[in-house]
Amino acid sequence: MPQEDLKAQVAFAEINKRAQAQPTLVKKVGAVIVFDITKGGNVQQSWTVDGKQGTIYEGKPKEGATAQVTITVDDDDFIQLATGQANAPALFAKGKLKVKGNVMLAQKLSTLFKEQSKL
């Protein structure tokens, strides 16, 4: 399956760049979240955001880490999410985003995708 076609690839590269500039960013997510990116209805590739180790990588969680939340979303919708043009609850309400696990843990994901405004 050609992963180069997935826009999510680019998105995750961006996120990684941001994470490098801010080392505590991924740790603040706090949980191990797996993204199953689909295209044409089938899961093409997964990415793991390991909020415990503070790492983001392609593929399923490595040894010793268990997914606490798994999010299944289409490639295009993921881009919407990652660029802040759509938010997760809205996508979820439309059925475009499926969550398995403790959805509350996924709330902090928005901090990965865009800068948090400060109260």
Next chain:
Amino acid sequence: MAALKPLLDAECGTTNPLIKLSQFYTRDNTLVTQDGLIKPATNNFTSANLTGGSNATIDELVNEYHRPIAAPNTFHLEGLLTGLRLADDALDNTNKHEYEWTTQFLDSFTNDFSSHATNVPKINNNFPSSVIHPPPNQHMQVPPQIMNDFHLQQQQQSQQHSQWMPWNEQTYIPPSASFPLNSNPIFLDQQPSTIDAGFDNDTVKAAQNILSLLQETQFAADTEFKSFVEHVAGGNGEKSTVDAKKQEATRDAKDATVDKWINEFSNELSNENQWQPDWTADPVSLSSLDDPIPRSQSWLRHLMDNGDNYSEYKFAQTNPFLDHSNPFEEGLKRLQAHDIVNAVLLFEAAVQKQADHVDAWLYLGITQSENEQDGPAICALKKCVELDPKNLQAYLTLASCYANELLTNEALDSLRKWLENNDKYSHLLSNRRPQAAVEEPRLLDELAFEELQELFLQAVSLSNSPSDIDSDLQVCLGVLFHLPGDYDKAAECFNTAVLAKPNDALLWNKLGAALANGGQSEKAVDAYYHALTLSPGFVRARYNLGISCFNLSAYKQAVEHFLTALKQQSDGIGPQGTHVQMSENIWRTLAIAIGHLQRPDLEQSVANKDLSKLLHEFQIE
């Protein structure tokens, strides 16, 4: 201020239309599809309101906001009726029915905020009725008739607004705190003891109006609504009769429904646990720690670990005010003059002179937070509550700072302490059972969250009249909702707080932040504009403004705002300061924004923190 005008006039305004369009999809559909359902323009801030008024004084804007306070009732007749009409149109009916309306009812507490009216139709669908009586399966027939009655022409909202607004805005104020977040949004309200004695003439007249309309059709002959209106029209506003009427009409219904709603809502939250408790089956990874704190208390360890980061305040290395005779007083003056950066230094001097100066620590914390330095802010505030464990303002500010740092459990803890130490509300806690030890560590301690939510809801319902807004309480609620990412609700709370205190720049900033985090960047910009007008040296608001510009793809403006903020921070220290305390956050976000400008030459300057070069490059004087 003049600098912000072009922001609103031109460039930030010309946003990518796709983003605008998508923003509509992130909000409720009914807001878009129903023209005039709620007019955003009548809401608090739009570009039109604000740019027209760079001449508009704060007073004018304040007056705009004061008006809605007179009509704070959640019973919004035309909203309700439009909602019925919506149901009739059967546009998005399935969605509405699926939508968990208990969450919606909680949204419905504010009067003017945009999502309000959109929630009303949802409530109406499931509503167990005491207001408009025909049982649910008949309600589809109801709307046309009501619509005919209540709108003398079959016209659009605009007519209806002018016609009925006065009625709404007039003095029918639901007896108990239906504003905000009261458990029962209907105007036939339940808490008998708090009804204001009698109704005044205007209300009576209005009721007579409605009655005559009702009588013209044979519709609603037997409804409680009609009989209630008869009551009011008869000028019979005595407490006891209305009480008796309302009590028998609604009490049982109310208790059951209120409890049901609260339960449903809490269940909604706890349902999430039932899905796939992978993480509950994963205690192993946690036990890899050998220290004496048992695994079940690793949340405690988490708290303690974070505590270490904030235990000692790091003072500025060079502080020109160390020898000042009365740094605290001077600090307050500078704060009044919106000179945040120097105020910080003065407060630092004050605590270095006198380590147990509670207010100095408090103000140091608050000001550092305004200065976009949450780390030092937390240190200072912790010192403050060490010295003064009942300091409410400190707890409130701490909660916001922890929320910004995504330390959700600490934020919850601070909110709880605010409640515990607040004489107005602490009695609510004494009714609680002591909190059971949390078995599993959670990112957001859901039990604590639900409990606090319920407590705050109770606190809100204590307010005696809708115009009596405890803005601090609203801020607490706003922060509470912000924690699990419920940005829309958070924004509504902050909006309520701002209605009570329209000159508080900090509140405007919080409102903006909640809007921005919820994806409503344009509205956020408006809110920041308010904050900066009130307090031009408000570094955090300017930083947030930059972030919102960034989210709207206005990268150049974003960079300019970040640079201005950094300049304000570095100016404060003065010529002798070599070690300038500028905010890491701002530099970091600046770097990302510059990355989007495709200027690799500047990226090096950013890496070197060469502020003067960058200021020169972007022509910021």
